Amino acid sequence: GQRGEEEEHHSLETFTFYLSEPLSKERVEAFSDGVYAIVATLLILDICEDNVPDPREVEEKFHGSLLEALSEYGPNYLAYFGSFVTIGLLWFVHHSLFLYVTKATRLMGLLNILSLAFIGGLPLAYQLTSEFAEKSHNEIEAIQVSCVITFFASIFQFAIWTTALLNEEETLHAFARYGGKEHAFMFAKLALYPCVSLGAFFLTCLLSEFSTAIFHLMQIVIPFAFLALRIFVRISLTAIKSVMSLSRQKVVLLEEEEACLSPNETLS
Numbered sequence: 001g002q003r004g005e006e007e008e009h010h011s012l013e014t015f016t017f018y019l020s021e022p023l024s025k026e027r028v029e030a031f032s033d034g035v036y037a038i039v040a041t042l043l044i045l046d047i048c049e050d051n052v053p054d055p056r057e058v059e060e061k062f063h064g065s066l067l068e069a070l071s072e073y074g075p076n077y078l079a080y081f082g083s084f085v086t087i088g089l090l091w092f093v094h095h096s097l098f099l100y101v102t103k104a105t106r107l108m109g110l111l112n113i114l115s116l117a118f119i120g121g122l123p124l125a126y127q128l129t130s131e132f133a134e135k136s137h138n139e140i141e142a143i144q145v146s147c148v149i150t151f152f153a154s155i156f157q158f159a160i161w162t163t164a165l166l167n168e169e170e171t172l173h174a175f176a177r178y179g180g181k182e183h184a185f186m187f188a189k190l191a192l193y194p195c196v197s198l199g200a201f202f203l204t205c206l207l208s209e210f211s212t213a214i215f216h217l218m219q220i221v222i223p224f225a226f227l228a229l230r231i232f233v234r235i236s237l238t239a240i241k242s243v244m245s246l247s248r249q250k251v252v253l254l255e256e257e258e259a260c261l262s263p264n265e266t267l268s
Helices: 002-019 025-050 055-061 066-071 074-100 106-119 122-131 137-166 183-206 208-260 263-267
Strands: none
Touching (some): 025 074, 106 137, 122 137
C-alpha cells in the first residue's frame, strides 16, 4: 500500500512537471495569429456572400437606390461589425498578454488553445445573431449563445494570465508582476470581456424584450471602455497612493508627537 501511494505521488509530480514544461512562445503567438486571421476572414466571406442586394431587386423594389437596398441588411452589417470588433479586441488583449509573458508553459498553451476554440465560434455567433427574426425566442437564445462564446473565449485568456502569475518570476515581465506598473491595467483589461459578456447574458435573461439592444450596446461600449480603462486605472491608483501617503503622514506625526512628550506625560 505504501508503494502504491509513492507511485501515485510520483505520477502526480510527473504530470505537474509536464504542464509546467516550457513551450515556444513564438510558436504560440504564430498559431494564435493564424487562427485570428482565419476567423476574421470567415466573417468577411460570410458578410460578402449573402448580404449583397441583387441588381434587379434594387431596380424594381427600391427604384434604383442602392443605399435604400443596403438598409435592408442593416442588422446583418451591425452584427458583422460587432463580431469583427470583438475579434479585434480579443486579439489586442491576447497581444498585450503575451507582450509581458517572457516564457510560455504547456499549461498556458493548453489554455490558449481552449480560448482559440471559442474564438473560432465567433463566425457562428455572427450567423446566429443575424439570421433569426427580431424579438423572437430564437433570437434571444442566439444572443445568449453569442455571450457564452465571448465569455469562454475571454475567460481562458484570463486563465493564462492567472497561470503566469503563479510563477511570475519566470513567466512574466517585471512590469506586469504583482505591484508592477502594468499589473492593475492588465488585470482590468483581461477581466473586462468576461464580466461584460456574463453581465449581458444575465440581463438578456431578465430583460428578454431588450436583449438585442443589450447585446449591441455591449459590442459598442466595450471599445470605448478599453480607451477609458487606462485613465480609470491611473486615477484609481493615484487616489489609492494619495490615501496611503496621507495615512502614513498621520502615523509619522503621531510618532513625532509621542517622541516629544515627556515620560510622565506619556504615562498620563
